[in-house]
Amino acid sequence: MMEEQIAYEDNHLLVVNKKVGQLVQGDKTGDESLLESIKNFIKKRDDKPGNVFLGLVHRIDRPTSGLVIYAKTSKALSRLTQMVKNREVKKTYWAVVGKEMIPQSQRLVHYLKKNEKNNKASVFPKVTEGAKEAILTYHIIKTLDNYMLLEIDLETGRHHQIRAQLSKTGIPIKGDLKYGAPRSNPDGGINLHARKLEFIHPVTKEKVEIIAPVPQNDAIWRACEE
Numbered sequence: 001m002m003e004e005q006i007a008y009e010d011n012h013l014l015v016v017n018k019k020v021g022q023l024v025q026g027d028k029t030g031d032e033s034l035l036e037s038i039k040n041f042i043k044k045r046d047d048k049p050g051n052v053f054l055g056l057v058h059r060i061d062r063p064t065s066g067l068v069i070y071a072k073t074s075k076a077l078s079r080l081t082q083m084v085k086n087r088e089v090k091k092t093y094w095a096v097v098g099k100e101m102i103p104q105s106q107r108l109v110h111y112l113k114k115n116e117k118n119n120k121a122s123v124f125p126k127v128t129e130g131a132k133e134a135i136l137t138y139h140i141i142k143t144l145d146n147y148m149l150l151e152i153d154l155e156t157g158r159h160h161q162i163r164a165q166l167s168k169t170g171i172p173i174k175g176d177l178k179y180g181a182p183r184s185n186p187d188g189g190i191n192l193h194a195r196k197l198e199f200i201h202p203v204t205k206e207k208v209e210i211i212a213p214v215p216q217n218d219a220i221w222r223a224c225e226e
Contacts, residue, residue: 066194
């Protein structure tokens with residue numbers, strides 16, 4: 001049910017708690033995207049004649065869950081897109097990784113290059129031609145029997161950034177076969193969750209803070225949130 005996935009909505013924005021496997025917008029698979037589902041939902045719910053305007057502000061990967069912002073007006077879309085570019089939208093992620101001896105908290109700086117052929121990011125330790133700087137900071141916020149929960153603050157937004165940087169650090173995300181996890185998850189997803197968004201509303205100028213519950217069908221996620 002789309003209603004259950006809406007984390008925040010007003011006249012200008014709609015923020016969704018995306019499920020694992022959902023596409024944020026259409027791609028070559030031809031599978032229905034959240035963009036289309038939300039448009040259909042709004043059209044029906046609000047009894048709207050004609051087309052519904054909805055614009056995607058930023059993306060998260062298909063196997064990832066968590067918060068995605070859509071704009072309901074063109075004014076909100078252009079302002080929010082600019083805000084994301086200027087790093088004025090603070091994004092906090094949760095990631096489940098295997099237990100390894102790593103620092104409690106660390107700022108990771110790498111250089112990432114996207115490989116279009118295999119849709120993967122290559123990671124370099126220093127400035128490399130064609131690679132973009134990628135920066136994040138993680139903190140271990142919970143330790144379970146076999147896993148650790150990291151809270152991650154992104155300074156840059158690169159393709160597969162968290163997945164690639166954590167993998168390079170020796171702690172691939174649970175379920176992320178593409179970046180070195182030993183096993184897949186039953187639902188085909190990965191334990192990476194866009195947990196929190198903080199920004200100043202592009203129209204009302206009020207502070208907006210949204211937190212997304214973790215996927216409830218995953219026992220390890222539930223243990224993390226307890």
